[in-house]
Amino acid sequence: MAISDTVRHRGAADRLRDLLPKLVLSPSVALVGIFVYGFILFTLYLSFTDSRILPSFGWVGWQNYGFLFRIRAWDTALTNLVIFGTLYIVICCLLGLLLAIFLDQRIRAEGFIRTIYLYPMALSFIVTGVAWKWFLDPGIGVEAVVRGWGFESFTFDWIKDSDMAIYTIVIAAVWQTSGFVMAMFLAGLRGIDSEMLRAAEIDGASTMALYRRIVIPQLRPAFMSAFVVLAHMAIKSYDLVIALTNGGPGTATEVPATFMYSYTFTRNQMGIGASSAVIMMLTIAAIIVPYLWSELREKK
Amino acid sequence: MGFLDIDRVTKSFGGLKVLHETDISVEEGEFLVLVGPSGCGKSTLLNMIAGLEEVSSGQIVINGRSMNGVKPADRNIAMVFQSYALYPNMTVRGNISFGMEMHGIPKKEREKKIAEVAELLQISQLLDRKPGQLSGGQRQRVAMGRALTRDPDVFLFDEPLSNLDAKLRVDMRTEIKKLHQKLGTTIVYVTHDQIEALTLSTRIAVMYGGYVQQIGTPQEIYDNPANLFVAGFMGSPSMNLFPARIVSANGAPAAEISLSDGRSAVLPFAGRDGTGEEGREITLGIRPEAITEPDGADRKSRAVHVVDSRVEITEPAGSDIFVVTQMGGKDVTARFSADVPVKPGEDFQFAINMEKAVAFDPKTEARII
Numbered sequence: 001m002a003i004s005d006t007v008r009h010r011g012a013a014d015r016l017r018d019l020l021p022k023l024v025l026s027p028s029v030a031l032v033g034i035f036v037y038g039f040i041l042f043t044l045y046l047s048f049t050d051s052r053i054l055p056s057f058g059w060v061g062w063q064n065y066g067f068l069f070r071i072r073a074w075d076t077a078l079t080n081l082v083i084f085g086t087l088y089i090v091i092c093c094l095l096g097l098l099l100a101i102f103l104d105q106r107i108r109a110e111g112f113i114r115t116i117y118l119y120p121m122a123l124s125f126i127v128t129g130v131a132w133k134w135f136l137d138p139g140i141g142v143e144a145v146v147r148g149w150g151f152e153s154f155t156f157d158w159i160k161d162s163d164m165a166i167y168t169i170v171i172a173a174v175w176q177t178s179g180f181v182m183a184m185f186l187a188g189l190r191g192i193d194s195e196m197l198r199a200a201e202i203d204g205a206s207t208m209a210l211y212r213r214i215v216i217p218q219l220r221p222a223f224m225s226a227f228v229v230l231a232h233m234a235i236k237s238y239d240l241v242i243a244l245t246n247g248g249p250g251t252a253t254e255v256p257a258t259f260m261y262s263y264t265f266t267r268n269q270m271g272i273g274a275s276s277a278v279i280m281m282l283t284i285a286a287i288i289v290p291y292l293w294s295e296l297r298e299k300k
Numbered sequence: 301m302g303f304l305d306i307d308r309v310t311k312s313f314g315g316l317k318v319l320h321e322t323d324i325s326v327e328e329g330e331f332l333v334l335v336g337p338s339g340c341g342k343s344t345l346l347n348m349i350a351g352l353e354e355v356s357s358g359q360i361v362i363n364g365r366s367m368n369g370v371k372p373a374d375r376n377i378a379m380v381f382q383s384y385a386l387y388p389n390m391t392v393r394g395n396i397s398f399g400m401e402m403h404g405i406p407k408k409e410r411e412k413k414i415a416e417v418a419e420l421l422q423i424s425q426l427l428d429r430k431p432g433q434l435s436g437g438q439r440q441r442v443a444m445g446r447a448l449t450r451d452p453d454v455f456l457f458d459e460p461l462s463n464l465d466a467k468l469r470v471d472m473r474t475e476i477k478k479l480h481q482k483l484g485t486t487i488v489y490v491t492h493d494q495i496e497a498l499t500l501s502t503r504i505a506v507m508y509g510g511y512v513q514q515i516g517t518p519q520e521i522y523d524n525p526a527n528l529f530v531a532g533f534m535g536s537p538s539m540n541l542f543p544a545r546i547v548s549a550n551g552a553p554a555a556e557i558s559l560s561d562g563r564s565a566v567l568p569f570a571g572r573d574g575t576g577e578e579g580r581e582i583t584l585g586i587r588p589e590a591i592t593e594p595d596g597a598d599r600k601s602r603a604v605h606v607v608d609s610r611v612e613i614t615e616p617a618g619s620d621i622f623v624v625t626q627m628g629g630k631d632v633t634a635r636f637s638a639d640v641p642v643k644p645g646e647d648f649q650f651a652i653n654m655e656k657a658v659a660f661d662p663k664t665e666a667r668i669i
Contacts, residue, residue, distance in 0.1 A: 198350075217389035
């Protein structure tokens with residue numbers, strides 16, 4: 001009797017112990033399920049409806065997508081995304097790699113310098129945006145200072161130039177992120193066997209050949225991670241653009257995220273806004289899914 | 301002047317002297333092994349020969365040419381590393397070819413050389429694989445192949461076998477020895493494994509604490525260790541070292557040792573000089589194979605002495621049996637042939653071949669007899 005009691009007790013305790021992780025995890029799973037995946041599905045649904053200022057459920061099929069790709073501002077946003085994304089990723093990778101290689105030469109005060117390069121990453125894009133907005137402002141920033149030194153003809157007013165404004169966003173974003181990319185590459189460089197570098201030295205490889213033929217090819221995983229991180233940051237970039245140019249001058253620096261926000265919440269075109277959000281998500285998925293697939297496949 | 305001269309070379313890092321003044325002269329075709337425990341300066345010395353580290357003073361001369369200030373790539377040396385240091389992004393072919401490419405050797409010649417080396421090391425079927433797809437032994441061969449393409453003056457090996465498992469290590473040891481006999485290249489080989497040193501080398505330099513303790517042929521090092529460190533480091537199982545005292549027996553020097561039950565035994569050194577040292581405390585060194593059962597004693601030896609002692613432990617090892625007893629208050633290992641019926645706890649006769657015995661000063665650790 002007593003024995004079967006303890007057995008039953010232990011059975012209950014065991015069951016509780018088995019259930020505990022699931023119990024603890026279930027609230028966050030539910031929250032993520034509703035607020036991430038639920039709203040993704042909701043947005044997907046809204047993009048096929050005639051929602052304006054508020055969600056409505058009149059099914060209009062692909063009409064919103066049709067409108068979307070006829071809007072000039074969306075066209076600008078996509079073009080800007082391509083310019084910004086390409087330059088941002090390429091410059092960040094090159095600069096990050098260069099910084100990492102320089103920092104890997106056993107220089108003095110490396111920890112200090114590394115921290116300085118990493119610090120911009122600790123700022124919010126809003127802060128970066130505001131700081132660079134002042135910095136690039138012809139009236140108070142670089143242009144004013146250099147003119148104050150006596151170079152009266154010096155002009156640096158990209159932020160006011162609708163053809164060049166997108167490049168100021170690239171500058172600010174690169175400033176913010178290249179230190180982070182540097183840290184990723186530095187970790188990759190530190191992972192390279194020092195005996196291998198000595199072997200290359202004995203083989204007679206010049207510094208150029210050493211990096212080009214041996215070191216950089218081995219940084220492929222770091223390049224992959226950097227690309228994925230930078231690509232999704234580029235596609236969803238919103239706060240930096242808002243703080244730095246607010247999409248202007250005019251719509252010159254409109255990007256998909258600012259477009260989505262203005263159509264959904266200020267222009268009362270929720271259906272079109274939702275469809276632009278879906279396009280953004282598909283773009284990110286097009287980058288992330290192959291990456292995850294290759295990563296998970298390699299694990300096997 | 302030899303083929304490779306290490307001439308009054310020292311190395312310091314800041315105020316720390318890791319290699320004290322060292323002179324070694326290596327003849328062409330020699331296989332020199334630098335052996336010692338970690339931190340003894342052997343790898344530093346090898347790196348200085350390779351040019352990966354600068355000498356602090358002195359000079360290294362290879363084939364009549366002073367190497368001070370000469371880059372590793374221009375020294376005509378090749379090196380095999382402990383971790384093999386293969387380039388993981390290149391195929392085996394690329395790995396072997398890389399050094400030649402960097403030296404501007406035309407493609408046709410490279411192809412020919414790769415085929416030749418691959419043939420020699422039996423890696424022809426692996427040429428298009430990446431290092432990640434190879435086993436440890438195969439990587440080792442590729443690393444050697446890469447070194448071989450250079451036709452170097454001196455081959456440098458930095459503990460090349462320590463990442464392999466025991467069986468493979470023995471096989472590769474034989475391979476390296478065969479390769480040396482076939483090619484006749486001068487080799488400097490660093491290891492901490494004294495068996496590797498004894499089996500491979502034509503000469504050994506035993507290093508400890510930044511000094512070369514002794515340099516000589518394997519036989520010299522084994523039979524005539526210059527000091528207590530060399531005696532204890534070389535040989536497996538290691539030499540028995542225990543306290544004794546020099547006394548005079550019939551006018552000749554002898555070692556007096558204490559046995560387990562308070563008795564003592566006087567063992568004359570056979571015809572070896574040691575007069576005038578009577579009364580001196582020594583550390584006596586006798587290798588396990590010089591302490592045997594009476595029937596197994598060396599018949600040519602003129603100084604075999606038999607003592608009774610208690611057997612403490614027996615360790616059968618196939619062909620032999622290692623018998624542990626107490627002498628001079630220390631555990632002493634003897635090597636009996638496997639068919640001797642010896643049991644722990646019983647008294648047994650131990651035949652000590654004093655021709656092979658050596659004596660050291662316990663304080664200075666220098667050799668006395």
